[in-house]
Amino acid sequence: MPVPAPSADARAVVTGASQNIGEALAVELARRGHHLIITARREEVLNTLAERLRADFGVTVEVRAVDLADPAARDVFCEELATRNISILCANAGTATFGAVASLDPAEERKQVQLNVLGVHDLVLAVLPGMVERRAGGILVSGSAAGNSPIPNNATYAATKAFANTFSESLRGEVKSSGVHVTVLAPGPVRTELPDPDEQSLVERLIPDFLWIDTEYTAKVSLDGLERNKMRVVPGLTSKAMSTASGYAPRSIVAPIVGAVYKKLGGD
Template identity: 65%
Template sequence: MAIPEPSPAARAVVTGASSGIGDALARTLASRGHSLILVARRGEILEALAAELRTAHGVEAEVRAVDLSDAAATAALADELSGREISILCNNAGIATFGAVADLDPDYERAQVRLNANAVHDLTLAVLPQMTRRGGGGILMVGSAAGNMPIPNNATYAATKAFVNSFSESLRGELKDTGVHVTLLAPGPVRTQTPAQEDESVVDKMVPDFLWHSSTRVAEMSLDALERNKMRVVPGTLSKAMSVAGGYTPRGIVAPIVGTFYGKLGEGD
């Protein structure tokens, strides 16, 4: 079975839907007729997006203003989703930090693990039983090329994305012939538009324009790949290079190189 067709009862869930890839995934799903549950911390932004999608595409769009780094809040959302008809789950929400772990806020690092790894696991476990019973569904995991290698000065993020990458591809093996599709998106730098010079972040300044990928294009590629049950989508030159480096370059060589780059990001932040 392919990804279920849109229906009045079914919902596609997008976490981190308030910006970036999550916003683009929500817009693309709505344009294809899917009703949505939009999840992020910033409820006012989600409400505006939901209203826009209802008007533009005639779909239902529900808002859940949830901080997925809060274990109790994530558990409540997982409990709700387990009892809803969820056709697609896009595990997109995530945060990153730059710099040596010893110098970073330990509470924020723990929150990063809960958001980037634990919430992905919890929400997947919530919807998976219903998908396998129906014999259809789609789970899009937003991992990262950073999860393919050790990255000093980006250690917590790289480790959590390694979990997402491995969990996604392992899950595919378990779900073979069930009708449930699992696709891993491993993007490099992604943005909606090129910022004005005065609004550039340190990442914008350090990563050349030609290496950035459009969030809209990434969302379209990802959902097309999920429909085909493709294992992994790696959009962009930088993410492809990082994937190759992580797979074939000795870690003792690649870690210091990328660690130096990410250390500069930490200094800029």
């Protein structure tokens, strides 16, 4: 059966909704008529987004300012979600670090695992029983093409996204007969618009323009893929080619090449 249609008591949840793909997913879900719970750390940004979605699409938008890297705060949010009628979960929040693990702040690396791994796992565990009981629901997990192969100087991020990719695809096999759709989004680099050359970040300067994917397009094809219960959505022809290549090229060859690029992203 399809992902549940919008209804007055159901909510679609979007984590990391304050920017980039998360914001685009919230907008696209609202455009499709879904009432929302949006979450991120920056409450003022969420409130601004919520006001815009209410005005533009006439949907209900609940704001939850939560640091999902904080286990205690995450537990409170998960306890709420377990009691709600959650029709769609977009587990999108994530963060990345660049550079050799030995040179990075251990506390920040642990926070990255908390957010990218346990932030996904705990929220899925919170909403999944209700979806299975209702025999309807959709779970979209933001993985990454970075989770397909080893990436020196981006090791923690790549490993966490490998978890997101594999967990989502494994879960999909478990619930496919229960009416619950599970899709992993595995894009390359995404952005909303072409930045001013004078204001480009190091990441934007190092990655060629043709490799970037538009966030609005990413959100649309991701939710379309979830509706069709696709296992994996890889937006853009270039990302598809990169994803395919990572599955066939020897890791011993790919890792040093990619690692050299990510070493520059770490400032070396």
